[in-house]
Amino acid sequence: MEPDHEVLVVGAGFSGLCVGIRLRRKGVRDFVILDAAPSVGGVWRHNTYPGVAVDIPSATYCYSFEPNPGWTRSFAPGAEVRAYAEHCADKYRLRPHLRLNTRVERAVFDEDADLWRVATTGGEITARFVVSAVGPLDQPKNPDIPGIDDFAGTVLHTARWDHGHDVAGERVAVIGTGASGLQVIPELAGKAAHLDVYQRTPIWVFPKVDFAIPTPVRALFRIAPPVQRLVRLVTAAASEVIMVLGIVHYSKVPFLVRAVEALCRAHLRRQVPDRALRRALTPRYGFGCKRPSFSNRYFPTFMRDDVDLVTTPIDRVTPKGIVTADGREREIDTLVLATGFKILELGAMPPFPVVGLDGVELGAYWDEHRYQTYEGLSVPQAPNFWLMNGPYTVTGASWFSIIEAGATHAVRCIAEARRRRATRMTVKRGPHDAFTRDMRRRMRGTILAQPSCARSNSYYFDRHGDAPYVRPQSGLHVWRRARTFDLDDYSYGP
Template identity: 40%
Template sequence: MVSDGRRRVRIAVIGAGFGGIGTAIRLRQHGEHDFVVFDRGDEVGGTWRDNSYPGCACDVPSHMYSLSFAPNPDWTRSFSAQPEIWAYLRRCVDSFGVRPHLRLGHEVLAARWDSGSTSWLIDTSHGGYRAEVLVAAGGPLSEPAVPALPGLADFTGEVFHSARWRHDLDLTGRTVAVVGTGASAVQFVPEIAPVVGRLHLFQRTAPWVMPRADRPISAGERRLFQRVPAARRLARAGVYWGREVAATAFLRPALMRAAEQVARRHLRRSVTDPVLRRRLTPGYRMGCKRVLLSNDYYPALTRDNVEVVAGGVERVTPDGVVATDGTVRRVDTIIFGTGFHVTDVPIAGRITGRHGRTLAETWSGSMRAYQGTGVTGFPNLFLLLGPNTGLGHTSVVFMIECQITYLLGMLRHLGRSGIRAIEPTPQAQDAFAARVDRRMAGTVWSRGGCRSWYLDATGRNSTLWPGYTWSYWLRTRRFDPEAYRPVPGPEPLPVSGAGIGAGAGRPEATTSSEEH
């Protein structure tokens, strides 16, 4: 305890999803035990705890959508469903002994850098903490985005977002408006269409939908993965490099034409009505928006009780929804599949740096961070899946592992040098952002002819990494102290003699060879 009553820890982690759990495991493996992981939920899992809508599953193959240092030979399908991924994360917590470090039900209300003590003062729903290092691992898919539609507050029926699914509400026979046609809707619409009385799907922009090559993983295959780890590593490597090859089309948009032909053929085979087919045909280059995978989405839209409404929603009435063309659908339930606050993450408004400005104020509508992890003016703050580290072609878990390796290198540097606090130099941060913007200019996300959720309020793509993931791995496999500067504060600490500060392990060793 300290004089102000705050509990003292060396490292505080916000979020207990893949990022927070992976960080906790790696910290323990490298001899660090003075840390806590905050999460507002009553269990771990993050996105995979909160998104439990019918049909929820991952669109990255299972063996790649898992931590390389916590392999799972028992995946039952090539693309895992939400219950299995959530169970995997809970199992990781218990298998690696990190549950004592969890502070569940602890919502982080504010975190402020205190220059006098060179530490983060953290206010949670269960009291205050003081930490030397703050790791923000809340993830970009944690806060549902509900559009501010006129009249929504006066709607007399049921309203919810897909990430807050109402499992207590029986949809049988109900008249439902689904707003949004993104990755969540493409999964839950086929599940609820046979149950509801009538479904009106409001589609502002038609998505590109590719066939989903999903299949059960046989018991024999699972036994092989259990008994021969090399087979599991080979399967993971095959997925990884296959996805890296696919990234080429995102970086050179003309190459997307071949994939578009596959998607168009998938649409023709699934939808015979030419009018509906035209309505479902995208008018932009594939990859500009997120590419969706489904075998049952298009067939669900051909049902007699399903209508695809081209265009968005103009407003809501007490008993219905008004489309942008002025037509009205009377409904008793509205389900939003409208995604998340990605470029305006709410936690940014709760973290205040050494100049008294929040992250949100500092970013002014467009997120920037050196390596997607550190921000000038925010000492000892480390972001997981921060600006420009999202992906459009493969597993973000890979990026998380790269960043955890980089974090461990930073902690080792602090321990060895005796420096209390560091932050990226403005020059390093600006140069990184400029490089990202230059590389982004030629990609499908910039030249694909659409307006996607990857773009922030300024029109900049501050979400995705504009390259191959191996190039990000190269940038983060070792911590680069020359890109950082010490932050003024009390006298330097004595050089650590234990744990990460003592240099337990090399930075590059924190990323398993299974990643590649």
């Protein structure tokens, strides 16, 4: 039977939009992009909490083929990133392919017809090929704390912020001091009557070179795109040096990680003169075990008289507030959860049930047998299926470089299947297993294999103790592999 569409893409964030752009460039027109939200942008459509912004330099936060000369700051605010997503959807004529307000609930491979049956809130859709382009930062994660559902006040998650609620004059508590907490906490301080910040694990923080990009510079980027591309190349290279040399090749150059840690400690000393507070804010794990961030406002927030850093573990939440392990209850009006996302766990990766050959559900298989892929995208159990941002994909390169590499891989495969007139394309077991073994071997030389990482509470790790969120290779290597991997690593058939 003929499917409803040749290609179905799940997710209209930057990953899904990139796949759509690549498909159009390859001459594929029969594709649809589904998203549960009413507009494009993915994580940047959902995350609108006060202070939200990119936490890497803006120059790298765009497609290589579509530089954005309009960023107003060196670290672009979230509203500008959302506007950039809308711009790309318009410029690359993706609107006719979008089907918004449509959530994917399940995908099942029909082995007789060589197509996917995708159950959605709008009914079943069939497609020859499926690309799951739902980003890893998609499903908000609430903390597993007794009594949290009994809290009588307002509960806000940073990933689903309610702008109709005003915290002015309220007693507010924030649980979580990761990347989103680091941005929202300074925004709440001063507006709330009092702010309690509950920290389980400190975060490594770089000084943030954040400034408004002058209008003449933006004009230069607009009339001379190669200048902006050069800036993008330089900032991406700096990130690569820290990530690849310091984290991936930690066993060879541990001094680089120590130098980065010294920089972060010096930043903390300059901003927090109180020794006891400084000690509480200093990580006890190596740089790279957990996602670091940039800020000039986070540390000074804790010097305010109306802000308390609470490091005593939380025992439970009551209708009136939070009780810590020492028995003290702090009453609050609003509880803010800056607790991140479900990532390496059942139901989150893949983000919906994917039932492949012989009835194997991919998420359950990974949960039992450890995460494993070929080039971070495909598995033998799921023909005609690619998972963007899957296990072993994230490098130190720009997030957009990672996205573009994944889209290039998936679309190369689809184009090859079309060329061969094949209705089924499946990665072979040998190349798949070889790639997974190589990733696990390389991981042994990274900072993530160091004992100190056990104290980091990092989402890089799964329940098996693996760190499949990270790909222990350079971004340049991944870029090259996406364009040169052997297409005969896949089998083809009618």
